[in-house]
Amino acid sequence: MICHRHWIAILLAGAAPVEISRAQNPTPPSGVPGSSASSTSALGSAPPEAAAGSTSGGATSAFGTPPSGSAGSTGAEPEKPPAAPAENATEGGRPPPEQPSFTLPGFYGRSSGIIALGQGKFAAPRFHFSASLSLGFDDNVFQTPTNGGGTPDRTFDVPVSAAVPAREVQVLVDQSGAVVSLPVRSTQPFVIRTVTVPAIPAVTRRIVVPGIPKQSRQSSLIERVSTFGQVLFGTRRSVFSLDLRLSGENTDAKPQGQPEYSGSIAFQYGYKITPRLQFSARADIARLTQPDFSRPDTPTRLGGGAFYTGLVKVDLAYRWTPRITTDLSLGLNGVSFDNVASQVGNYLATTTGLEVRYLKSPRFTLLGEGRYQFVRYQDNAPVDSHTLFLLVGAETTLSQRLRGSVRIGGSYRTYELSGETSFTPSLEMDLTYRLGRISVLQWSNRYGFEETPEANTKSVSFRSGLTYLHFFGPRLRGTGSINYVHNSSSNNLTSGSINDDSFELTLGFEYSISRRWRATGTYSFSTAFSSNADANYYRNRMFLGLDYEF
Numbered sequence: 001m002i003c004h005r006h007w008i009a010i011l012l013a014g015a016a017p018v019e020i021s022r023a024q025n026p027t028p029p030s031g032v033p034g035s036s037a038s039s040t041s042a043l044g045s046a047p048p049e050a051a052a053g054s055t056s057g058g059a060t061s062a063f064g065t066p067p068s069g070s071a072g073s074t075g076a077e078p079e080k081p082p083a084a085p086a087e088n089a090t091e092g093g094r095p096p097p098e099q100p101s102f103t104l105p106g107f108y109g110r111s112s113g114i115i116a117l118g119q120g121k122f123a124a125p126r127f128h129f130s131a132s133l134s135l136g137f138d139d140n141v142f143q144t145p146t147n148g149g150g151t152p153d154r155t156f157d158v159p160v161s162a163a164v165p166a167r168e169v170q171v172l173v174d175q176s177g178a179v180v181s182l183p184v185r186s187t188q189p190f191v192i193r194t195v196t197v198p199a200i201p202a203v204t205r206r207i208v209v210p211g212i213p214k215q216s217r218q219s220s221l222i223e224r225v226s227t228f229g230q231v232l233f234g235t236r237r238s239v240f241s242l243d244l245r246l247s248g249e250n251t252d253a254k255p256q257g258q259p260e261y262s263g264s265i266a267f268q269y270g271y272k273i274t275p276r277l278q279f280s281a282r283a284d285i286a287r288l289t290q291p292d293f294s295r296p297d298t299p300t301r302l303g304g305g306a307f308y309t310g311l312v313k314v315d316l317a318y319r320w321t322p323r324i325t326t327d328l329s330l331g332l333n334g335v336s337f338d339n340v341a342s343q344v345g346n347y348l349a350t351t352t353g354l355e356v357r358y359l360k361s362p363r364f365t366l367l368g369e370g371r372y373q374f375v376r377y378q379d380n381a382p383v384d385s386h387t388l389f390l391l392v393g394a395e396t397t398l399s400q401r402l403r404g405s406v407r408i409g410g411s412y413r414t415y416e417l418s419g420e421t422s423f424t425p426s427l428e429m430d431l432t433y434r435l436g437r438i439s440v441l442q443w444s445n446r447y448g449f450e451e452t453p454e455a456n457t458k459s460v461s462f463r464s465g466l467t468y469l470h471f472f473g474p475r476l477r478g479t480g481s482i483n484y485v486h487n488s489s490s491n492n493l494t495s496g497s498i499n500d501d502s503f504e505l506t507l508g509f510e511y512s513i514s515r516r517w518r519a520t521g522t523y524s525f526s527t528a529f530s531s532n533a534d535a536n537y538y539r540n541r542m543f544l545g546l547d548y549e550f
Helices: 002-022 340-345
Strands: 054-056 101-103 113-116 127-138 156-161 167-174 190-197 203-211 220-236 240-249 260-272 275-286 309-318 325-336 347-362 364-377 383-395 401-413 423-435 437-449 457-473 476-491 497-512 517-530 537-549
Touching: 101 275, 101 457, 309 517, 325 340, 364 401, 383 423, 401 437, 423 457
Parallel strands: none
Antiparallel strands: 054 113, 101 113, 127 220, 127 537, 156 203, 167 190, 220 240, 240 260, 260 275, 275 309, 309 325, 325 347, 347 364, 364 383, 383 401, 401 423, 423 437, 437 457, 457 476, 476 497, 497 517, 517 537
């Protein structure tokens, strides 16, 4: 009996701190740091690399576990608040076993990411579904140019009959001066005389071709319904995540073709075949009805209508020594427009690459990479091309807060039909800075060749994007992003060139009303300035909505 009392006393003493700890650290609501539910909302998703609960950049050893002294695999999301000691401890007070982690290569031009099971996105339940309803307003539904884009009437003189010049002719004249017609039937004598026939002026008719009247900006209310689904799996040798989004929008000012549907599917998979050999695959495929400035090789204007865009990449990485790793990759990307008139911009690009990584120190990895890309257009053969990329760079973890990657080099492009060659410098850079436990700043830059939806046109562009995420409290979080695109294009037929600068600012918030209900709001401003002044425009869009998590 005394022995039993001792056991009961020990159990009560161990249970008391747990209850006290839970009372002091209540479970945060869904969608905030520390929550077990997904924080995905109508605010949109981060790039696939960041959205996977992984960090961008940072030196790593082997295929996952960060080397001693590195920043770890906390991911691009803010850190979770420290949990109660009793909840983190296993039986007997021993610390929990270390969770496996995976280093998965990003898409071309993106940093690799580290996924740690039980952290970031992978702290959420395996299955997550939500639905949202929102009401919005757009003050320039068709991206109408600021000056209206109209043209004046044009006048043309169309010839009806050609002009006849003056000329000299010889005629027969009798004694009275009258012209004698041939054949001559009169017996009277006649003489030959030279006369001048006056000129006849040209006859024309004036026609007027009506110009295009200036278009007025059209504003409209927008109703949007969207759903989101997420699936997460992880073991000590494999990891998998799938994000699915579907959305329907009804724009009152567009009576035709409503509603418009868009969506995306993104997944990533990693499998450690052996301690040295790893296979990984990822994809990001979307149907868009609005421009997305953060996606390379996609239009920044609405002219082409709805389109599909996709990125697919598989990698096979092998660690030869503790410091040297090679990555052999194959990638596909392309664009396909619904509008028949825009399908001249449909293309498919196939890329193969080989990257060599050298772990110089626990915080610094040197990179060398070569890629070969073949681009084939559906109906735009003059710009079918072969491109060789040669890049060097590094991935580094400068501190617990700052990590990033950079690749610089050159791209050599040969156009298949004409044999013309072209060269441009290449830059690919990602930077992640953690301002605190609840704030993250990400900056990405890209410069190089870019595919264009216009016929017989070649393009070089610079894209820069800045994203900020901040939690104001256990219920409220905010996001902000700035995207800038500079595009220089030249046309083979007109020999003309156009410079185009596009800018987009987006602000958003998410407020957790309860564990399942969230209120969301977004505002975006976009504008474009072009050397063709008739193409300049600006636009404002805003949405308020409710999100329900199942």
